[in-house]
Amino acid sequence: MFRQTIRAVSKVNRVNAVRTYAEAASSLKLSFSMPHDTIFTNKEVTQVNVPALSGDMGILANHVPIVEQLKPGVVEILEGSNSSKFFISGGFVSVLPDSKISITSVEAFPLDAFDKSSVKTLLAEAQKNAASSDELVAAEASIEVEVLEALNTALP
Amino acid sequence: MYRIGAQQIARVSSAKARNYATLREIEMRLKSIKNIEKITKTMKIVASTRLGKAQKAMTSSRVYQESDLDFFKIAETQLPEGSDRTLIIAITSDKGLCGSIHSQMGKKVRSTIAEYPNADIAAIGDKTKVQVLRSNADKLVMAFNGVGKETPSFNEASLIVDELVKLGTYDKVVVLYNKFTSSVSFDPSAAEIYSEAAIDASSKLAVFDIEDDNGTTETLARIALTNAIFAGMAEGYASEISARRNAMDNASKNAGDMINKYSILYNRTRQAVITNELVDIITGASSLD
Structure with a gap:
């Protein structure tokens, strides 16, 4: 009786310890x-x-x-x-x-949902603004450039 | 000249004692109550239509904030003990006519100040600002207005945080907002925000693989604050809109009751005036016979 239980327990343990393929693919x-x-x-x-x-x-x-x-x-x-x-x-x-x-x-x-041609025009504009002498405009434009460049390369 | 004046006064006071002269007054009051009812009804309809949008914004802001909260829970981040620089951010809005929502927030602010006597206060929305100025004017360090007219946006929250960080670092930040519990109730609650130092000191931070050279924890702390303020604003807005809907619903009901009462009074008084006039005419006619 006891042995049976122990065996059952050890079986359970083994199942838990072994990482099965199904689990890895979960x-x-x-x-x-x-x-x-x-x-x-x-x-x-x-x-x-x-x-x-x-x-x-x-x-x-x-x-x-x-x-x-x-x-x-x-x-x-x-x-x-x-x-x-x-x-x-x-x-x-x-x-x-x-x-x-x-x-x-x-x-x-x-x-x-993005249109490649409008991304390009916006990017050109942002690149122009990034060279602006106004610091705020330049900072905003450089963030725009970063986003738009990433978007431009992402689009097919 | 003086005598005429005195006579007029005497006439006015005697006219007030008479009952029929109030017919005009009742009519005017009835008209104004009807106008008020129109306004409260419209405000109720406006609030009802906004409520759906406000609730949607609130639900998505809750989901958005959840990922932060999950992280803090697993990292077992804790607030620093016995810190002295505390900032209380109280969120309401600029507009009234929405029941007790602003005064409940005022109460919550006062009880939180009792808990942290050295705290500074930043008020979002004019209504809390006024209440804090009344009770703890020396603690108010920053106030924002113009928020809460429309559904709050993340952009607004970010702009507010941009200003708040200019106040310097605080060991502890407590955001007070009205939590939306159901369409008939709200609950003034406090959310405690972890600072960068608190995140770095979390006991189970090692569970996570964090590349710290990018300043991840700093950004995380900033985002967590922005999120808490945004979620607080969204919850507060939803609570306010639903409180306003209920307040305006009650106001319209009361106005309806008063309209009924005054219409009856008006009709009765009119009838009494007619009866009296008839009595006068008949008496006059019969005295000629």
């Missing part, structure tokens, strides 16, 4: 939010690629917990073979210990 729970809108809450996804300040990174399930700042760029969300791309204006990504990932950004739009 999905990330993504929350993607803006101050004024929420794009995803606890959505199961396979992989998320984010433009972190320290370099672009891809995040899979069971990633080590991190907090990273994001620069303007493309967030790519992969669910199985589907991928959706959003352009964000910068923000934060945090991965929590239980494979929860949350992306917060002040603004985010689907990549196909």
Whole structure:
């Protein structure tokens, strides 16, 4: 009787200890939010690629917990073979210990919502303003240039 | 000349004693109550239409703030003990006519000051500013107005934080706002904001892989403050709008009651005047016979 129980217990232990393939492939729970809108809450996804300040990174399930700042760029969300791309204006990504990932950004739009030609005209204007003698205008324009350049390279 | 004046006064005072002369007064009062009812009804409708938008903004701001709060919970960030530089940020708006929402905030501010006697206060919205000026004018260090007319935006919150950081660093920041609990109730609450030092000192910060050369914790502290103010503004706005809707609903109901009362009084008085005039005419006619 006792032996049986012990065996059962040890079996349970073994199952827990061995990280199975299915577990490793378990999905990330993504929350993607803006101050004024929420794009995803606890959505199961396979992989998320984010433009972190320290370099672009891809995040899979069971990633080590991190907090990273994001620069303007493309967030790519992969669910199985589907991928959706959003352009964000910068923000934060945090991965929590239980494979929860949350992306917060002040603004985010689907990549196909942008028009390449208007991005180019805006970029030209911003580059002109960045050379302005007015410090405030120049500072604002240089931020614009950074965002627009990222957007320009992201667009096909 | 003087005698005429005195006579007129005498006439006015005797006219007041008589009942019929008030017919005009009742009519005027009835008219003004009807106008007030129109205004309160319109304000109620405006508030009702804004409420949906305000609630949506509040829900998304809650979700947005959640990722911060999750992080602080896992990192076990704690407020520093026995800190002396405390900043209290009280959030309301500029406009009244919404029940007790601003005075409740005033009470909350006073009770928080009792808790942190050395605290400085920053007021967002004219209504708290006035209340703080009345009770603790020496503690008010900064005040903002012009917010809370429309649904609050993150941009507004960022601009406010830009000004707030000019005050220097505080060990402890407490944001006071009206938390929206349901469409009929709100709850003045406090949210404590972690400073950069508090985040760096969190006991389980090592759980996270943070590259500190980018100034991540500094930005995180700043964003957390902005988020708290934005969420507070969104909650406060939703509470205010729903409080205003309720206040205006009650006001319209009361106005309706008064209109009923005064219409009855008006009709009765009119009838009495007619009856009296008839009595006069009939008496006069019969005395001629």
